[in-house]
Amino acid sequence: MFDIIAFDADDTLWHNESLFTETKRKFSGILANYHSPEWIESRLDATEIRNLERYGYGIKSFTLSMIETAIELTEGRVTGAEIHQIIGFAWEMLKAPMRILDGVQETVARLAESCRLMVITKGDLFEQEAKVARSGLGDHFSHIEIVSEKNQRAYEAIVARHQVSPERFLMVGNSIKSDILPVLAMGGRAVYIPYETTWFHETVPDSELEQKEFVELRHIRLLPDLLDDLAAESGE
């Protein structure tokens, strides 16, 4: 009953947020002589948000945010060696092994047999392409769409480009803000599969969720059964 089933990538197909969380902890360690971990992380979060408009998403943007925060919180006393350590964190993140989420491999392989699958991910083109390649999942997807922001306009452009009507487009992802609300707004369908943690930037107040029609699943393994149920309901 869907012409395209599209998946978010980070924290839907593979672990991502946990990599940032670990790096933030290491970053706090470098500045431990100056401030408390809580204050360091809150300042880093503020720098990240400010820099999204300036740099966009991704590891390079995050690294520049760490460096800026280190300079700010040490009033310029951070050393070259410490900044070198921070850059080393970026290198580790960029080459960190892909950790595919439990159940993804078999679910995606199974759905690909009967439906056109797509990845729609926001972020840094270079970094996201590298992750898709390294995930080994690429062959299951007929298209990989990397966009700078997942808003209603971006989704409308994608369904138009692939000549699919919105109601036959299903998006699966872990972000209410990026994967669910804009897809519902254009008349598409959406399945929300929460990840273990949600980046503070992606949280949405409960009040915005009233009367929104989407399905929440605990696990991606439940997706094929949900699709069968939906097909049965619609009589397809």
Place this chain on the structure above:
Amino acid sequence: MFDIIAFDADDTLWHNESLFTETKRKFSGILANYHSPEWIESRLDATEIRNLERYGYGIKSFTLSMIETAIELTEGRVTGAEIHQIIGFAWEMLKAPMRILDGVQETVARLAESCRLMVITKGDLFEQEAKVARSGLGDHFSHIEIVSEKNQRAYEAIVARHQVSPERFLMVGNSIKSDILPVLAMGGRAVYIPYETTWFHETVPDSELEQKEFVELRHIRLLPDLLDDLAAESGE
């Protein structure tokens, strides 16, 4: 006679390399107490090349390369304040006014009346989208394609996606390596319009140009007449 005429963006539609050249000069100024400008620039070039594989293209990547080079060339003695200055260069680059190349505005507007135009640019998705938007030229182009690398495969994917046969695809750009050779390799046509300077990474030895069939124009203003001539030759 072409279904799509595609233009490279940086240094074909607007000045770009000059922005990097100016920033490299300012960067050398920061390290003037440590090394000669020539040595600083050659080390920065080496870091950039090494980092292309790690970070991809764009201003964020270049900024991380400047920071790494500063740490290396000062053996870690570069100060937080100096690194803050380097990050300030990145901010200036990201918001630098777009300088459209002479003749581009009118040529692109004229060609758009009779042909489907496209932009194909490599680099950072976020930065390139922002430049297209700020250029004010976006409306002349039916598609903007941002790719992580301009190789034969990338061009083949683009013509396939737009259902155009390669021989009816024309690419216009300032880089022999990225805009001309891979397009000829897939059977497309190409027009080379050199920019005032070429990034060392984009240079190609003369020996690789033997027996390659492409047209070189001094100025984008000459493009409409060239297209008329080609159409007359082919009898269209």
